[in-house]
Amino acid sequence: MSDTHAQTVSYVRDTMLPQAEPPLRDKGAVKWMRENLFSSWLNAILTVLSLFVVYWIVSHLYPWFANSVWRAGSLTECREIRDATVGSDAPSACFAVIADRWQQLLFGFYPKEYYWRPVLALVVFLVSLWPVLFDNAPRKMLFFTLAAPFIMFALLWGGPIWGPLFVALGFVLGYFAYELVNKSAGPLAATLAAIILPLLYWFYLVGPLAGLFSSVAPIGFEYVDSKDFGGFTLSVVIGVAGIVLSLPLGILLALGRSSDLFLINKVSVGFIEIIRGVPLIVWLFTASLLLNYFLPPGTNFDLMLRVIIMVTLFSAAYIAEVVRGGLAALPKGQYEAADALGLDYWKAMRLIILPQALKISIPGIVNTFIGLFKDTTLVVFIGLLDPIGLTNAIRASTDWNGVYWELFVFIGLMFFIFCFSMGRYSLYLEKKLQREHR
Amino acid sequence: MSDIVTERDIDRSHMTVSDEVAIQIDQMNKWYGTFHVLRDINLTVYRGERIVICGPSGSGKSTLIRCINRLEEHQAGSIVVDGTELSSDLKNIDKIRSEVGMCFQHFNLFPHLTILENCTLAPIWVRKTPKKEAEEIAMHFLQKVKIPEQADKYPGQLSGGQQQRVAIARSLCMKPRIMLFDEPTSALDPEMIKEVLDTMIELAEEGMTMLCVTHEMGFAQAVANRVIFMDQGQIVEQNEPKEFFNNPQSDRTKLFLSQILGH
Numbered sequence: 157m158s159d160t161h162a163q164t165v166s167y168v169r170d171t172m173l174p175q176a177e178p179p180l181r182d183k184g185a186v187k188w189m190r191e192n193l194f195s196s197w198l199n200a201i202l203t204v205l206s207l208f209v210v211y212w213i214v215s216h217l218y219p220w221f222a223n224s225v226w227r228a229g230s231l232t233e234c235r236e237i238r239d240a241t242v243g244s245d246a247p248s249a250c251f252a253v254i255a256d257r258w259q260q261l262l263f264g265f266y267p268k269e270y271y272w273r274p275v276l277a278l279v280v281f282l283v284s285l286w287p288v289l290f291d292n293a294p295r296k297m298l299f300f301t302l303a304a305p306f307i308m309f310a311l312l313w314g315g316p317i318w319g320p321l322f323v324a325l326g327f328v329l330g331y332f333a334y335e336l337v338n339k340s341a342g343p344l345a346a347t348l349a350a351i352i353l354p355l356l357y358w359f360y361l362v363g364p365l366a367g368l369f370s371s372v373a374p375i376g377f378e379y380v381d382s383k384d385f386g387g388f389t390l391s392v393v394i395g396v397a398g399i400v401l402s403l404p405l406g407i408l409l410a411l412g413r414s415s416d417l418f419l420i421n422k423v424s425v426g427f428i429e430i431i432r433g434v435p436l437i438v439w440l441f442t443a444s445l446l447l448n449y450f451l452p453p454g455t456n457f458d459l460m461l462r463v464i465i466m467v468t469l470f471s472a473a474y475i476a477e478v479v480r481g482g483l484a485a486l487p488k489g490q491y492e493a494a495d496a497l498g499l500d501y502w503k504a505m506r507l508i509i510l511p512q513a514l515k516i517s518i519p520g521i522v523n524t525f526i527g528l529f530k531d532t533t534l535v536v537f538i539g540l541l542d543p544i545g546l547t548n549a550i551r552a553s554t555d556w557n558g559v560y561w562e563l564f565v566f567i568g569l570m571f572f573i574f575c576f577s578m579g580r581y582s583l584y585l586e587k588k589l590q591r592e593h594r
Numbered sequence: 595m596s597d598i599v600t601e602r603d604i605d606r607s608h609m610t611v612s613d614e615v616a617i618q619i620d621q622m623n624k625w626y627g628t629f630h631v632l633r634d635i636n637l638t639v640y641r642g643e644r645i646v647i648c649g650p651s652g653s654g655k656s657t658l659i660r661c662i663n664r665l666e667e668h669q670a671g672s673i674v675v676d677g678t679e680l681s682s683d684l685k686n687i688d689k690i691r692s693e694v695g696m697c698f699q700h701f702n703l704f705p706h707l708t709i710l711e712n713c714t715l716a717p718i719w720v721r722k723t724p725k726k727e728a729e730e731i732a733m734h735f736l737q738k739v740k741i742p743e744q745a746d747k748y749p750g751q752l753s754g755g756q757q758q759r760v761a762i763a764r765s766l767c768m769k770p771r772i773m774l775f776d777e778p779t780s781a782l783d784p785e786m787i788k789e790v791l792d793t794m795i796e797l798a799e800e801g802m803t804m805l806c807v808t809h810e811m812g813f814a815q816a817v818a819n820r821v822i823f824m825d826q827g828q829i830v831e832q833n834e835p836k837e838f839f840n841n842p843q844s845d846r847t848k849l850f851l852s853q854i855l856g857h
Contacts, residue, residue, distance in 0.1 A: 487702075489698060489701075490702060490704065492665055492698065493698065493702035493703070495663075495664075495665060496663055496665060496695075496696040496698075496765075497715070497716035497720065497764070497765075498688050498689075498691035498720045498768065499719060499720060500684070503720075507715060507719060508704055508715075512704075515706065
């Protein structure tokens with residue numbers, strides 16, 4: 157620094173400047189608007205145009221909501237109240253139909269005195285989700301999650317509790333069969349035993365056992381038939397069962413499709429392509445009409461169960477393709493490293509491949525789930541009374557003949573709440589995994 | 595010539611070759627479709643040997659060592675590892691894979707698991723080691739490759755050299771009797787190559803049986819007891835390092851050495 161010019165160092169500041177405010181146009185709301193709304197002429201025009209569109213929509217919708225009538229016994233009464241208060245020209249929603257029939261929209265024809273049972277089932281479901289969706293739950297909660305499907309079944313359909321209890325015991329039986337045989341005869345025999353023993357038990361023992369116990373000790377809730385299910389209870393039961401069952405099935409199909417074993421590969425491909433290539437509504441009609449021809453005469457195979465199976469298979473095919481995308485995105489080195497460490501196929505899949513592939517597939521999987529949940533409204537075409545089907549039933553009464561929008565707005569809002577929260581959870585999960593794994 | 599590893603004296607007290615056979619390859623042939631990648635490979639590896647395999651790209655050297663733990667399947671001839679013959683019997687394959695450690699060019703760490711979990715996964719699930727013990731073993735080997743402080747990080751947070759050292763530690767946690775290295779330094783920045791080679795040299799000093807596909811000739815001269823040169827899917831020449839480098843016999847070897855050592 158010896159050759160620094162003297163004049164550049166001769167200046168010495170004697171007073172320090174205090175920190176100053178930025179100019180008014182460069183701070184706070186003004187700055188934000190300048191940057192985001194009016195940054196250029198085109199942007200300014202678009203802003204004004206969008207504001208106008210928003211205003212136009214709101215100005216048309218607002219009076220309809222603002223003038224809405226919530227207390228009335230029928231549509232005519234609604235109209236009378238409207239005429240008396242805001243005049244006969246003013247738009248006015250008649251939400252009285254929701255106030256009058258919300259129970260029916262939520263529970264269908266489920267007996268009124270048992271409404272608490274679907275509600276409790278929903279609570280059980282939400283609690284059982286906790287350890288699955290969030291990792292701050294105690295590990296022991298998982299046992300509750302495993303028991304939840306049976307508790308929910310006993311709550312929703314009722315009947316003696318022995319049925320679901322003995323079916324659940326089949327899984328416990330399978331577990332112990334696996335553990336015992338694995339010690340003496342290896343994993344392959346153990347897997348077979350864990351499949352065959354429970355199946356035999358379910359086919360031949362559960363019926364008589366449950367019947368015996370029910371006649372001795374008829375404990376349980378009043379039985380509610382499937383055809384009494386309706387409204388959102390029906391949608392949520394079909395949707396949740398479809399979602400919970402289709403994820404594992406879809407993963408297996410994806411593994412099958414990327415398998416080297418010829419037969420497994422071709423069966424998976426065939427299944428996926430056939431199921432995916434035909435509209436869901438066709439499968440639902442198959443479930444409601446055609447299956448009866450194939451089943452032995454006199455079989456009473458619950459329609460709702462048939463629909464659940466079809467919806468599950470349908471979305472499993474989609475999940476399989478989404479997961480296959482995730483599997484294909486993994487570098488080959490991951491498979492090789494797992495192999496080189498001596499992990500067998502299932503361990504490699506479970507510990508290394510699937511956690512990564514599923515993480516990649518989360519947006520697609522949740523997308524499929526949302527689609528499945530909304531597709532449950534298609535069951536209206538085979539005579540099940542989902543919320544859409546119930547709107548017809550409600551309009552069929554003289555009181556509410558002619559009400560459309562109010563019902564659909566309510567149903568749309570309910571579906572939106574479910575689907576939006578699924579979407580939000582997916583975002584949360586993606587962010588969380590991103591943060592953890594880099 | 596790269597003298598990257600000649601800075602310190604190498605302790606040769608444990609580098610002894612026994613007459614026990616570790617790997618025996620007889621008349622092994624492999625095809626990719628109709629392309630004959632490996633032709634009549636015969637190779638006997640004794641316990642304690644440190645073998646460097648080199649050759650131009652596409653010469654089949656990676657394929658050869660990947661056949662040893664059956665990442666690639668050979669179609670003719672036999673490979674016997676530690677007395678177990680590699681056949682399509684899954685039990686044999688899993689047994690051999692858990693005895694033979696492998697390090698890859700691109701490390702192939704599991705990005706969704708921490709460094710510690712990467713190291714404990716195979717001992718816990720394959721060897722059925724209790725978790726606590728597996729973690730102790732893992733920390734021991736992470737100490738050895740000099741990155742114990744990274745145990746709770748994820749692979750993505752580490753440099754390439756650190757990742758490769760973790761990969762070595764991960765293999766060592768299975769207590770393998772043979773280690774295979776498939777171009778372990780080829781994907782690394784020059785300043786990181788040394789830390790990985792140092793780790794490999796330490797391993798050699800402890801008497802590990804090693805097969806390394808590498809172009810680090812300094813490493814070959816420092817620790818290898820045998821250098822194998824491959825071309826067009828065949829073993830063209832093999833010799834002890836001094837002879838191999840100073841007095842190559844075949845023209846191909848001479849050409850190859852002049853190409854990689856010439857600059």
